[in-house]
Amino acid sequence: MGQVTVFSGPERRRRWSNEERLWILAEAFAPGACVAEVCRRYDISSALIYTWRRKLREAHTEPASDHLPTPGFAAAVLIDEAEAAHPGLQPAIVIDLARGKRISIFDSASSALVASALKALR
Known part of the structure; x- marks a missing residue:
């Protein structure tokens, strides 16, 4: 058994x-x-x-809005050196994000800081 x-x-x-x-x-x-x-x-x-x-x-979380612009190519603008009076005060790169957010990267930023900021955006 x-x-x-x-x-x-x-x-x-x-x-x-x-x-x-x-x-x-x-x-x-x-x-x-x-x-x-x-x-x-x-x-x-x-x-x-x-x-x-x-x-x-x-x-x-908020659902993704349909009225947000689709990603595309950005226009590059060249500025003459004579016009740039204070190069340290103006950002080298400005990234406009959805919902009105903006990230500015200055010349004085270290490459490690820029890399970590861009990785965070992924």
Whole structure:
């Protein structure tokens, strides 16, 4: 005759309400909090917390607007050296982004700083 093992106790797959999820997320990502400690306290995977956070961010992001201009080529304008009275005060590159944002890069910026700024735009 074979042996049968019966597992009793709470169901392993738990259902978390939206309020509980928000409470746990607020606790896990509070300043000075440790996500791993919060996960241990509630006996959940850290991947689950990050999944909840990603879904919450996706639910609260603005949809891409259709009226934004499509990317295209920018016109290059050459300025005579005589007209540039203060070359350190004017930006070397100006990047206009969607929704009226603008990034200015000056001649004095280091190449590492410019590279990190451009990587952040991706």
